Amino acid sequence: MTVTLADVAARARVSPATVSRVLNGNYPVAAATRERVLKAVDELDYVLNATASSLAAATSDLVGILVNDIADPFFGIMAGAAQGAICESASGRAGGEKLAVVCNTGGSAERELTYLTLLQRQRAAAVVLTGGALEDPGHIAAVAAKLARLAEAGSRIVLCGRPALPGDASVAALAFDNRSGARRLTEHLLALGHRRIGYIAGPADRTTTRHRLEGHREAMAAAGLAGDAEGQERATLHGPYDRRCGYDAALELLRRDPELTAIVAANDTIALGACAALRDQGLRVPDDVSVAGFDDLPFSVDAVPGLTTVRLPLYEAGARAGRLAMGTEEPPPGGVATIAAELMVRGSTAGPRARP
Amino acid sequence: MTVTLADVAARARVSPATVSRVLNGNYPVAAATRERVLKAVDELDYVLNATASSLAAATSDLVGILVNDIADPFFGIMAGAAQGAICESASGRAGGEKLAVVCNTGGSAERELTYLTLLQRQRAAAVVLTGGALEDPGHIAAVAAKLARLAEAGSRIVLCGRPALPGDASVAALAFDNRSGARRLTEHLLALGHRRIGYIAGPADRTTTRHRLEGHREAMAAAGLAGDAEGQERATLHGPYDRRCGYDAALELLRRDPELTAIVAANDTIALGACAALRDQGLRVPDDVSVAGFDDLPFSVDAVPGLTTVRLPLYEAGARAGRLAMGTEEPPPGGVATIAAELMVRGSTAGPRARP
DNA sequence: GAGAACGTAGAAAGCGCTTACTGACGTCGT
């Protein structure tokens, strides 16, 4: 029924071992024999059975890339870059093609662990985890344990845009400098003269959310605007990284402080939702309220006005993570590299102006 | 070293067969025995080796989802929905978890075939192909052949947002009604009174591009505005589905016909790029030039002005494709379902007005 | 109370590959 290595061997009048060696190119085979085998492969339209190969060789050609939300370009860009780099790294050696697969956790702790187990089942060659982590201690421990087992079993682990694991230098980590990016963004607003600044923070239980919020508060504190804990809470709203959250939160911030002159959002999508809300309230950006985002996603430059934001080199980081996963790039010293963020000032921020 | 089924069996004092049966839940095992086995699994932190399982059972828990561009939410939304549906369908049966993996072809014919081969190697349980196909006859034939071999080997094949394969009803296809969506969009512009309409079409060699362009031209022809072939060519520009293309093409269309009053783009991303170009030229949307897109991606509603576009139920289609891939939904009669598109009129289109 | 029927578990034969190990030739140095 299905054609196997043995069928190819029979047709080429060689032993199965020889066919295997031709296909894997890891052992000298005489040119004439090789030709004969290749011809048989072609004629029978034979495709190696990866499950059998992996089992026998105790290797795998699967590389997993975990993302929180595949519909979000933030992850799409990183994942695409990683996948590209993996294909590229693999194309060198014969038969070394890796199947780079992206797994969408939807931000769910359970799904993340399920995927990790599935990848472990598959004895994946490497796994790349992108984006911020959930800050539940139990979950962090569970993930760390899983990653340790994976690493033990020979999988390469790479974190991309995710903080390094506490106390594990064996895992390469590419961490975004969210904190100082956020700090610089808020400093920019403060320098323009804003004092009443609202912050829309993203989901409360994620590292990315926390780091950006900390950066923002650092800047506020440095300007003597920290306020008390309650005041901070009042000026900060949490919610998912989507436009709806930005829309609703902007309305709520405005309700809490009608004199607000600026809104900083934890990502561009939220920021754009906030802009829409302001517009619907008859407020102009930046004339009445300045708005800033984070990430510099492709559509942010085309927003009207262009969105002031913090640029993260998502593509470069993803590609580097892919190379790290393939072992074609040296891990950073200490296992951790911090990726700098760059402030992008566009039209959505300007000096404050009293509203009539 | 690595713990195997046999280790678990030894510790639970049962045979390997029993452990396998407990783990797969496909055979009666006494409750007490099951407990003992589960305890041993837990204590040894054992994880099934999927390569061995797949080899022995001649099955696979891999489902591949092919996308053209993972960074594009058009694909991200479909892929995420499909992946969700697959997880959901799988969660019922014990051990039935599928590893839904998305593969990014980058729109390259070569990568598409490579991934298909890799998936075939893995004996994937199903493969979902999303988005338009490349219209190179050689490539189409190669893909059709690969899919035939995959189907023959027992993989379920589902096309999502991709036209049905010529002459193969065994493959379920969810085809978007791009043609009539585009027709209705252009009719809307014509009804507003536009006569000089430019079209930015996307990459020349893709089915989606062609179908949308055909719909547009149908509407133009029905209004007696078909013009000759040369005129059509002049009013149509091709390029990638990105903002840059939209920006450049809008400039070029304007150069070719300064009296242009409307631009229709083959997708929202292009449309937004076109809006940016118009703005940079000092032209207002929709006052000076109306702009329309296609897809209704999440950010289109927040564009300023809101983008008139054609809504495709990407999420629903992706989820349905996922269920089809899992066999939890009946394939449509004849193997093909056409997914309707809905016109979304927003602020970016209005009646033409002579420019000073 | 004998035999059928049932529920549960083990033995063992693969699944389709990879890869030591082994062997058959030539070729080369001396």
Next chain:
DNA sequence: ACGACGTCAGTAAGCGCTTTCTACGTTCTC
């Protein structure tokens, strides 16, 4: 001319599971 060596190919032993077939109590059934 002879042994040492290098090159290429075959043999066969698994890799870690699944599953068929068999076996051994129990519980019914008449």
